[in-house]
Amino acid sequence: MSQVTVAPAPAEAAPPARTESSxxxxxxxxxxxxxxxxxxxxxxxxxxxxxxxxxxxxxxxxxxxxxxxxxxxxxxxxxxxxxxxxxxxxxxxxxxxxxxxxxxxxxxxxxxxxxxxxxxxxxxxxxxxxxxxxxxxxxxxxxxxxxxxxxxxxxxxxxxxxxxxxxxxxxxxxxxxxxxxxxxxxxxxxxxxxxxxxxxxxxxxxxxxxxxxxxxxxxxxxxxxxxxxxxxxxxxxxxxxxxxxxxxxxxxxxxxxxxxxxxxxxxxxPRQSVDGKPVSPVTEGAEAAEEKLEEAAADLHAKADELRDRVADDEVSDLADAAEPTVDTTEAKGDAPEGTDKPQA
CATH class of the missing domain: 1.20.1080.10 (Glycerol uptake facilitator protein.)
Structure with missing residues (x-):
């Protein structure tokens, strides 16, 4: 069976460390x-x-x-x-x-x-x-x-x-x-x-x-x-x-x-929220909308991953079926159907 692999998403680069002068x-x-x-x-x-x-x-x-x-x-x-x-x-x-x-x-x-x-x-x-x-x-x-x-x-x-x-x-x-x-x-x-x-x-x-x-x-x-x-x-x-x-x-x-x-x-x-994240009273609504967009994007990513897994499974199944030979399941019966001559020895 062939194996389908999905390349991992590239990791985001870490922000450069901030250095303070002496x-x-x-x-x-x-x-x-x-x-x-x-x-x-x-x-x-x-x-x-x-x-x-x-x-x-x-x-x-x-x-x-x-x-x-x-x-x-x-x-x-x-x-x-x-x-x-x-x-x-x-x-x-x-x-x-x-x-x-x-x-x-x-x-x-x-x-x-x-x-x-x-x-x-x-x-x-x-x-x-x-x-x-x-x-x-x-x-x-x-x-x-x-x-x-x-x-x-x-x-x-x-x-x-x-x-x-x-x-x-x-x-x-x-x-x-x-x-x-x-x-x-x-x-x-x-x-x-x-x-x-x-x-x-x-x-x-x-x-x-x-x-x-x-x-x-x-x-x-x-x-x-x-x-x-x-x-x-x-x-x-x-x-x-x-x-x-x-x-x-x-x-x-x-x-x-x-x-x-x-x-x-x-x-x-900036005001401090419960989790310690600074929240500006001017941009609080915009940040709330941004959070909703991030949640929606996360849901889309999850659904995309699920769909990708399903497609990968289907491809594996198709490849497995293609690799097996076709077998005729109809078995030959001992008596020939009525109206037909039996084969002569």
Whole structure:
């Protein structure tokens, strides 16, 4: 008997294992990214403000383009935070580890401070004298974040108009919440715009700087604020001068990031089903339909296998019948039928 064999279906290839960069590599990427971002923002704020036009727009362009390029360059290594507020928000929603929070912050502050130190060293003494500034620190203070008499509006209006602490606090919380919210949303695995995430993040930072620039010089980033405050007039620890206002530019961005993260967890995060599989409230109906289609496909596969087995059995039976000789079952009787002659010996 011949045997009919059915070739097994090819096994699906296993997805490639995801590798995570070492902590040292991630911290190096964060320091580099924050260095480049602060270099772009503070560098433009330092020198472009002496031009005839407003310097808020050039700073916003530098910040938006800078963060987009840096996220595209090293975002795959560290996540491309370059901002303690971003790290805080992503940690709350589970995209980063709590044990990496403080190391990330330190790397970001170190990178930003290095960029500010480099810019501070480039300021020529002749420029300080030409502008009748008291010191290089006084000149660099124009890049720092502040409110009241340290806000950009106060300088433009010769002190006649100022933003209060409350206005500065609300502005920084709002723009940081939107900025971090965009990052959390565009980097969601369900987002179709994930491939253009660096561009979206760049546009979000551009808009944040445009809005908050005239109010506080637009922080949105505690590392950027710290970098400028260290080389400005005043004292960070005694809350003196523009450097003494740094505390607000840590509190407000972190609060804004926390609001964005909690909003995401409450309304946009994937829900967990009984079996632990994430379920999105937006795509829950689609996933249910997909499950039904998978069940129907499984039934079709089972019926196809059953039909294939039947066909195989029939083929085996036909081959067996064809291999056996034909036998005449009619036996010759001893007496010939009546009316016929018996054969003669």
């Amino acid at each position: 902590l040292a590599a991630r911290l190096g990427a964060e320091a580099f990214g924050t260095f480049g971002l602060v270099l772009a923002i503070v560098g433009v704020a330092l020198y472009n403000r002496f031009s005839n036009g407003s310097y808020v727009f050039p700073v916003a362009i530098a910040g938006g383009l800078g963060v987009a390029a840096l996220v595209a360059a090293v975002g795959h290594v560290s996540g491309g935070h370059f901002n303690p507020a971003v790290t805080f928000g992503l940690t709350i929603v589970g995209r980063a580890k709590w044990r990496d929070l403080v190391p990330y912050w330190l790397a970001q502050v170190v990178g930003g401070t290095a960029a500010a130190a480099l810019l501070f060293a480039t300021i020529p003494d002749t420029l300080v004298k030409a502008l009748s500034e008291k010191s290089t620190r006084s000149l660099f203070s124009g890049t720092a974040n502040g409110w009241a008499n340290h806000s950009p509006l106060s300088g433009l209006s010769s002190g006649q108009a100022q933003f209060s602490l409350t206005a500065a606090l609300l502005a920084e919380i709002a723009v940081t919440a939107v900025f971090v919210g965009v990052i959390i949303g565009v980097t969601d695995k369900r987002a179709k715009a994930s491939k253009v995430a660096p561009i979206a993040i760049g546009f979000a930072l551009f808009a944040a700087i445009i809005v908050a620039g005239p109010i506080t010089n637009a922080s949105v980033n505690p590392a950027r604020s710290t970098a400028s405050a260290i080389f400005s007039t005043g004292n960070i620890f005694t809350f003196d001068g523009v450097a003494g206002q740094l505390w607000l530019f840590w509190v407000a961005p972190l609060v804004g990031a926390g609001i964005a993260a909690l909003f995401y967890l409450a309304f946009a995060a």
